[in-house]
Amino acid sequence: MTEKIVVEDLYKIFGPDPDEAMKLLEQGQSKDEIFKKTGMTVGVQKASFSIHQGEIFVIMGLSGSGKSTMVRMLNRLIEPTAGKVYIDDVDVTAMSRSELISLRRHDMSMVFQSFALMPHKTVIENAAFGLEVSGVDRSKREERAIAALDQVGLKANANSYPDELSGGMQQRVGLARALATDPSIMLMDEAFSALDPLIRTEMQDELVGLQQKSTRTIVFISHDLDEAMRIGDRIAIMQGGEVVQVGTPEEIVSNPANDYVESFFYGVDVSQVYTAGDIVDKKQVTVIERPGVSVRAALDRLRHYDRDIGIVIGKDRRYHGMVTADRLEEQARSDGEPKYADAYLTDVEAIPASTPLSEILGIVAQRRYPVPVVDEDGTYLGSISKTTVLRTLDKAGGAEQ
């Protein structure tokens, strides 16, 4: 496999006198000690790894672990303090300003967590931004922008403005902007973190799909383990500015390098510690019940996400009931005024968030559908399915080994 990006012994110190901090690092002092002594922050330290051509490489870590700094050193939005970054065997850290600009225009692009679109430009103008900057003439760049928008399914919205689009669609524009210059490397900084969970998984799948048709190398920053496992060909885990492990998802799960990495996968005995509120997820589709919104609209929503069941909540987010698509359809077809209340499943009862996991086991096992969870005020928090419980228990099992 060709190595597309090679990072060698990379350091970033934030502060007035990086040399001093580097000396202290050499003496073996820790990040915290250096901060206490000098007030300078070690962003990234002794990072070395390589990224293969054509893979999705996820850099994962908690906030403050240095992952955003790391990705910005690849295109030198942040200047490294020491170390080298090679792209296609060319040393990026030694590039002149103009070489760097050329690299950014042709070989690398970036997708941002907050989308960072230009609100005064239309979708197509946004998508063509990179080409505009590098001086491609209008007709040519619009042609390529349209092609990029087509790839992310937004061709029809080319003349809209970003604020007319949903978050998911805005990030598609961000993605199209990054694709339009046809770079060999795409940097994605928490690109899907601002999106709601349903759209998020959809975008992840789409990214993996796009990737199958190209040899583009993607460096993806994430704080979310599920996301990393889902899309990453390989994962680098960062802790306190250091890269503590690099490997395929399987390698990392089966052989974590240290307790920190392990803690991502294995908890303590979860069935004792965790309550329903801790393990709920929001994967179920919710429908807000309010006057004037028809049962049919809810049905369309379920169909759109291809779901059999949905959770009905009030405008105040209180749990009202659980419905199936079939029962909604019956209601929609019935002669009288269709009502949500008549479509509720009678055998489903919400459980309080404080229910311990050990009790949930029995409840979830008996039900056909996920169990909704509410807090003391009756506000809907999410639901727990059999899969959720099994996954949580699996983590618990790991801890006992």
Next chain:
Amino acid sequence: MNSFWKHFDIPIGDWVQTGVDWIQVHWAPGLDAFAAVVGFLVNSLQNSLSVIPPTILALLIVAFGFWRVGWRFGIFALISMVLLLGMGLWPQTVETLALVIASSIIALIIGLPIGVLMARSEVAEHIFRPILDFMQTMPPFVYLIPAAIFFGLGQVPGTIATVIFAMPPAVRLTNLGIRQVSKENVEAGLSFGCTERQLLFKVQIPLAMPSIMAGINQTIMLALSMVVIASMIGAGGLGNVVLTGIQRLNVGLGFEGGLGVVIVAILLDRITQSFGFKKKRGK
């Protein structure tokens, strides 16, 4: 002790006087050239506005109000024009408008680049900030004195005093607007290979536009208020009507002049504000 303070004297007034005298002697050609440019701008603006027959100019302003702001404002503009013409204040209004436009243009030509410079350089920010504070806290009347000394009486010193008084908001809000552009937007610009100049013109200035437009609007409003005051050194226009009203204790005349100023202020404010929120093209 008392006698000490009686004899203790810091002659700032004298120093300023000396400085002003020195400038007057040594910079005379520069001052004359500057005055010529300003005078030319004011005169040509005023002449071209006066050439247009009052009815047509009034209708143009009404139409502009309709187009930029809306029909309610259009009706307001129509009534305003009838009032101004009816009070016989049209020539003064045109004079005031010409002065405001000329001094705003000069203030923006000088002020906007300074704002950009301040946003991009901490050194520039530290140099200009106290100067701006000084310019804004100084009572407007004070500017009339050096303006009159260097440039005599009339429209040119009036315009120059106005430029100095009206410039700060444009500078400040340009600086602020550019500094407030989100970090990720700037990073987006850079990550797609913007040069410094492209970053400024394609990312920072467009995104700072609402703030810059607010600054321009403020500058124009301040220019109007200063132009009125500048009538004290012979700048003419609506301010002169108010001044005459005061001097003759003629309440009616003073009120007419004041009303004219208010009308011009509202028209300028609304019309310039309408450029801050660019109308979107349809889908």
